[in-house]
Amino acid sequence: MKISSTALKAKRSCASGYRWFARRFTSPTEYQALIDALVADGRVDDACWLLDQFGPVKSVLVVDAISAHAFVYAGSVQVRGEVDVDTVLRTGGSLNAGGSIRAGNTVWIGNDLHAGAGLRTLGSLRTGGNLVSSWSVEVQGALTCGGDLRVRGALACGAALxxxxxxxxxxxxxxxxxxxxxxxxxxxxxxACTEGLRAGHGIQVGQSIRSGMHIDAGWGIVAGSDITGDGAIRAGESIVSGGSVRAGAGFSLYAGLSARRDAWPSCGRVVSRARPENLLSGFWDGVPFGVSA
Known part of the structure; x- marks a missing residue:
């Protein structure tokens, strides 16, 4: 695919970008070659805008490693080793790295993202598909995953997930x-999260759950230790804790919201070491989690 000045005008490119193109190119230019030229001239935002306007391509770039100030590619990228980018890392398709991935700013992957080791970005992280990391992930901004998320270590986000x-x-x-x-x-x-916690299906945690606002699960909630929310705690089915279950001051606890009331002893149980305060729905079972009745 080639990009012409007419196509840029039809996409209502900014005046500065249009003048830059007119000075650099006298004829239609290959899509990725144009992106590369923009990045080389420090016009990374313009390169990302171009990708937004014309979309991804099916080409696949295979390299040993990536080390760059910024990296923008319209297709998919396969990297045998590590990815180290000082600022923006952006692809139209997937990114598969055999080693770690580090970026100093935004990471935006159009499809699946796979890191063979750890992943760290000082900005936000966005994927259009699955995100898989074979070690820990640190994102100092928000994390948005368009598919399934699999992290084989810890995950820390500086904003919403x-x-x-x-x-x-x-x-x-x-x-x-x-x-x-x-x-x-x-x-x-x-x-632990500083605001609300919501899952369309169930929540299963090996240790404690701590939420700065409401906790909501379409199915059940299971935790090996305390479940604590500064707001209400609501579950479509059972709530099982190896410690205590505590809603915030002035809020209540609701289990079995998706179950018939006569089914609460099996589908709306609340298991904790002490009966939770403000339990408004569900059947409390005082048997501690992990201990047979």
């Missing part, structure tokens, strides 16, 4: 903001 599929984090999950998971959420260690 939103996933359109299910999420599995092997160790701790810590988010300075809200967590919204469209399907199930599974965490091997502790889960």
């Amino acid at each position: 939103r996933g359109e599929g299910s999420a599995v984090v092997a160790e701790d999950l810590e988010v300075d903001g809200m967590i919204h998971c469209a399907k199930s959420l599974q965490v091997g260690g502790h889960l």
Whole structure:
């Protein structure tokens, strides 16, 4: 695909970008060659705008490693080793790296993202598909995942976490903001967020759950230790804790919201070491989690 001045004008490019193109090119230019020229001239925002306007391509770039100030590619990228980018990392398709991925600013991957080691960005992270990391992930901005999320270490986000599929984090999950998971959420260690916690399906955590606002699960909630929210705690089915279950001051606890009331003893149980205050729905069972009745 070639990009012409007529196509840029039809997309209503900015005057500065149009003048830059007119000075550099006298005829239509290959899409990726134009992106490369923009990045080389420090016009990374313009390169990303071009990708927004003309979309991804099917080409696949295969390299040993990436080390650059900024990197923008319209297709998919396969990297045998590490990816190290000082500012923006952007692809139209997928990114598969055999080693770690580091970026000093935004990471935006159009499809799946796979990191063979850790992943760290000082900005936000966005994927159009699945996100898989074979080690820990640190995102200082928001994280938006368009598919399933799989992290084999810990996951820390400096802003909201939103996933359109299910999420599995092997160790701790810590988010300075809200967590919204469209399907199930599974965490091997502790889960903590400063705002609300919501999962369309169930929430399963190996240690404690701590939310700065409401906790909502379409199915059940299971935690190996305390479940604490500064707002209400609501579950479509059972709530099972190896410690206590505490809603915020003035708020209440609701289990079995998706079950018939006569089914609460099996589908709306609340298991905790002490009966939770302000339990408005569900059947409290005082048997501690992990101990047979």
